[in-house]
Amino acid sequence: MEQKETSLSKNSASFFTNAIEAVTIALLILTPLVFYPYLVRIFNPPKELAFSILVIIGLMLWFLKMTAREEVKITRTSLNLPVLAFMVICSLSLLWSNSPMISLLELPLFLAGTILYFIVANNICGKHQINRLLTTLLIISSLLGIYGIFQYNGIDFAFWKGNIARSKVFGLFGNVNYFAEYMIVPLPLAIS
Numbered sequence: 001m002e003q004k005e006t007s008l009s010k011n012s013a014s015f016f017t018n019a020i021e022a023v024t025i026a027l028l029i030l031t032p033l034v035f036y037p038y039l040v041r042i043f044n045p046p047k048e049l050a051f052s053i054l055v056i057i058g059l060m061l062w063f064l065k066m067t068a069r070e071e072v073k074i075t076r077t078s079l080n081l082p083v084l085a086f087m088v089i090c091s092l093s094l095l096w097s098n099s100p101m102i103s104l105l106e107l108p109l110f111l112a113g114t115i116l117y118f119i120v121a122n123n124i125c126g127k128h129q130i131n132r133l134l135t136t137l138l139i140i141s142s143l144l145g146i147y148g149i150f151q152y153n154g155i156d157f158a159f160w161k162g163n164i165a166r167s168k169v170f171g172l173f174g175n176v177n178y179f180a181e182y183m184i185v186p187l188p189l190a191i192s
């Protein structure tokens with residue numbers, strides 16, 4: 001009887017691990033690609049919403065995995081302490097902020113990034129999982145790079161073509177700097 005319960009908890013834990021991997025892949029795909037052309041701010045709100053929702057789903061799956069295994073285990077890495085310190089400093093910065101409301105509105109985004117670190121560090125560990133994530137990242141960044149080349153040559157979506165100050169290559173990020181920051185991450189992987 002105990003062996004059945006152990007195999008059942010292992011099967012459910014592997015299901016949650018696969019689900020967390022799927023959520024992480026969805027993060028890699030949706031965060032750069034999602035936008036809504038009928039908003040005043042076309043790019044940031046949909047990306048932040050998709051990112052936050054997927055991180056919350058990943059966090060829930062991680063907690064369900066720990067519940068299925070009946071153990072709370074956090075993988076020890078050398079970055080755990082600095083990431084936790086960052087979370088505490090971000091939270092404490094509300095006390096001395098010049099605009100506490102704006103800081104409070106941005107706090108979930110900072111916390112979601114650090115929570116994503118813990119989700120990935122504790123659930124993505126197999127070589128095949130890492131290869132799938134890297135392959136997804138390279139495919140998405142290649143597609144965005146091709147779109148950037150199209151944009152440079154004047155081929156763009158009609159609903160933001162001709163926008164003021166949109167004559168630069170900004171991909172689906174709305175800002176030249178954001179696009180460059182995203183493209184710089186997979187560049188060493190693509191070159192190697």
